[in-house]
Amino acid sequence: MTTEPEDKMPDEEITDEMLMAYIDGDPELPPHRRRRIAAALPHSPALVKRMNSFIFTKGPVQRAFDETLVVPEWLIAAVTGEAKPAPKPRSRAGFLDVIRTARWRTVAMAAVGAMLIAGPAGWLLSEAMRNSSVDLDARGVMAAGSLRTALETTPSGTKVDVGAGVGLSPKATFANVHDQWCRQYVLTYRGDLEAPGLACRESGGNWRVLLQEAARPASPPGTILGSGQGLPVNPEGEAFDLYRDQLRKGNTLTADEERRLLREDRWTRKP
């Protein structure tokens, strides 16, 4: 068996077009290139930074247009040749609405862009933010408040409320290649929305959110109107698993090992 030359490709030769194709799930991206990118990500913050543009424009930018999927009745009537009803009068946004929502939108967008994986909605995280459950710094998003407490105290397989209607269910605890403890979790909202994520505990005790997929309802609002038609296979689940597997060092902790870490060692023991 010969080693494919691309497997040794330096990070600087992973082009933006390759990163974009990786995020978009382009079927033309050869598997060995996909594996190469996945393997390089955990070791290259510069690569992750470059990738953020493509994640951002695949999720939040797309979602911004969801409301335009609602076609006015008069337009349908005009095309079908039926009687043309008068267009609805349109009202303007109130100034207070702009002030009230702009802050949260800015925070949510900053957070989403800072993550490795985000989906079409940063809203779930913005819900958590309203409850002061996350902090932002120049490098991205950190769990704070109830979210941090939940990550530090909740055994895998159980669920805890972190406020604003958001629940956190840790799924696994493991060490990463940087000798940090990490937890894979799922954020839940309204009982029927789920958003997988991954956070690791840094040396100073902060929990940095490295991965956060968007929550997806069983039937997204735009679906019945045509949203998503023609979409390529969503690669986010695959990218999530690849990234997690590249990041992980050793096995997932057993329930007993995890219990000792949470209750006795209180995260002070090094992996």
Place this chain on the structure above:
Amino acid sequence: MTDEFRTRMVELMPRLRRFAVALTGDLDQADDLVQETCMRALSRVSQWQEGTRLDSWMYRIAQNLWLDRVRARKVRGERVDLEAARDVSGPDGRDVVDSRLTLAAVSAAMAELPEEQRVLVALVCIDGISYKEAAEITGSPIGTVMSRLARARRHLHARLEGTEDTAQPTPPSKPGFSL
């Protein structure tokens, strides 16, 4: 044929309207473009080959109509009138407000893109079609599609998040670019 075609066209209208808003940055102009596109498609229904993708065909019509307008009148200005979307009702009032504001912000950023980049963002990022299909619709080589799209997405990210454009160090150009 025409009735069936018309039904399929109406089913496409939500996506076509979203595409038109992304191109024009203005709801009124977008609705005009959708209407004109549908009328043009109906008048040329004999040119559409059954079994081929209707959405790609109509996007191509919409794109050509829009480019004709831009060339003729330079219609796209600084104005981004998307607050008018307020009359769209949603299941959660706050979500609607958040979404609408984001639409205005994104549209303002997209207005700064050259037409050939904006249409690619509309096709690939917003509608979700493949690079290959986008290349067919725009009549551009797939390598050109990808480089324009990557440039546009870096710009949008930098513009909307206030980050620097993270363009990679340009590797030596290779003839016959491929993945």
